[in-house]
Amino acid sequence: MKRIITNPMIGDFENYLRSDEKSDNTIEKYLRDVKAFAVFAQTREISKAVVMEFKASLVNSYEITSANSMIAAVNAFLRFMGWMNCCIKQFKGQKKVFCSEEKELTKAEYVRLVNNAKQKGNERLNLILQTICGTGIRVSELQFITVEAVRKGEAVVSCKNKTRTVFIVRELQKKLLNYTKAKGIITGCIFITKSGKPMSRCNIWREMKALCEQAEVSPDKVFPHNLRHLFARTFYGIEKDIAKLADILGHSSINTTRIYIITTGAEHKRKMENMRLII
Numbered sequence: 001m002k003r004i005i006t007n008p009m010i011g012d013f014e015n016y017l018r019s020d021e022k023s024d025n026t027i028e029k030y031l032r033d034v035k036a037f038a039v040f041a042q043t044r045e046i047s048k049a050v051v052m053e054f055k056a057s058l059v060n061s062y063e064i065t066s067a068n069s070m071i072a073a074v075n076a077f078l079r080f081m082g083w084m085n086c087c088i089k090q091f092k093g094q095k096k097v098f099c100s101e102e103k104e105l106t107k108a109e110y111v112r113l114v115n116n117a118k119q120k121g122n123e124r125l126n127l128i129l130q131t132i133c134g135t136g137i138r139v140s141e142l143q144f145i146t147v148e149a150v151r152k153g154e155a156v157v158s159c160k161n162k163t164r165t166v167f168i169v170r171e172l173q174k175k176l177l178n179y180t181k182a183k184g185i186i187t188g189c190i191f192i193t194k195s196g197k198p199m200s201r202c203n204i205w206r207e208m209k210a211l212c213e214q215a216e217v218s219p220d221k222v223f224p225h226n227l228r229h230l231f232a233r234t235f236y237g238i239e240k241d242i243a244k245l246a247d248i249l250g251h252s253s254i255n256t257t258r259i260y261i262i263t264t265g266a267e268h269k270r271k272m273e274n275m276r277l278i279i
Contacts, residue, residue, distance in 0.1 A: 003046040003083055005038040013080050021161055025140055033073035048086045051078070055088055064091045105226040107234070109217045113208070116215040125207045127179055128191055128199070132224055134172045136231035136249055139224035141166075142191050143198045150176045150190065157250070164250050232260035 013034065017027045040054050051074065058067040068090040075087045110133060117126040131137070131145055141157045144166070149155035153173055155166045168176070180190055191199045204224055212219045228249070236245055246257040 003081070003086075004043060005034075005041060005046065009081065010034055010038065010077075013077050016080055023140075023159060029069070030073040030076060033070040034077045036070070037074045037077075046078075046083060046086055048088065051086050051088050055091075067091055103220060103226075105217075105221045105230050107230065109215070109221065110227065110230055112215040113211050113217060113222065116211045117207075119214075120211075122207065123179060123182075124191060124199075125204075125211075127175060128204060129208070129227060130172060130175065131191075133227040133231050134169060135166050136228055136235070137166055138228060138250075139201050139204055142204075143189050145176070145190050147180050147185060147187050147190060150180070159250060162250055162252070164247065166248075229260050232257070236261045 010031065014027060014031055017030060022030070037051075037054055040057060041050055044050055054074070055067075055071060058070060062070070071088060071090050078084065078086045110129070114126055114129050117123075117129060128142065131142065132139060135145075135155075137144075137155075137157060138159065141159055144155045144157045145168075146155070150168055150173055153168050153170075155168065157164055157166050176190060180186075185192070189198045193199060193203070201224070208222050208224065209219055211217070212222050232245060232249060235248065236242065239245065242254055242257055242261070245261070246254050249257060249260065251257045
């Protein structure tokens with residue numbers, strides 16, 4: 001039997017991921033990457049040579065971390081199909097010491113985004129920005145910010161087969177309770193659409209992008225996950241406890257948390273200047 005990728009195969013792979021209790025976001029990502037590989041391979045029989053060609057095609061289009069995540073998804077599919085001899089190694093890359101200033105959202109830029117949402121009369125978006133940045137939760141976890149959780153001052157969040165408690169600081173708690181009262185939201189999820197469904201990632205992303213021009217913030221910096229990074233950097237700047245931060249963010253590995261607290265080269269340069277070691 002020839003190893004040619006078909007839609008039923010991808011469907012079976014999706015069922016496997018769901019039975020393995022992968023998160024919806026992980027499943028969506030894996031399927032998107034496997035479909036991209038299938039488009040690349042077309043009707044060719046899958047071999048290690050074809051997979052290596054796909055790997056080479058990623059070099060000019062993606063950063064190493066993104067390319068490696070795509071390779072991981074394809075390898076997972078190949079293992080599921082029993083085509084282990086087609087699996088390939090990921091790209092080797094030096095661990096990033098600095099993040100790009102063009103991509104790091106600063107606190108000042110965050111404040112401008114929040115104020116701009118308020119000026120536009122979009123109180124829901126205003127509070128979504130503050131909730132993500134003030135708690136460090138993922139955008140997919142906003143559904144756990146319920147009226148009941150806000151009244152209690154803490155939300156129990158279940159994500160990626162892990163459960164953790166997310167604290168809601170008093171000032172945010174007060175803002176959210178005032179919002180629910182004004183909107184007549186008595187129970188359940190706070191951030192909902194007109195039809196009563198939880199706000200989707202796409203809706204939040206689109207509304208955030210609409211703030212960029214007037215807030216004078218680069219669109220490359222404006223996406224929900226960057227608010228989570230800002231929370232992580234701010235917390236670590238005060239607490240300097242990476243293990244505690246990993247627990248707050250819901251990370252299984254501290255190595256993942258390290259990515260969140262990478263600062264820009266400019267900040268490192270300033271610290272080096274302050275060392276005064278050049279006489």
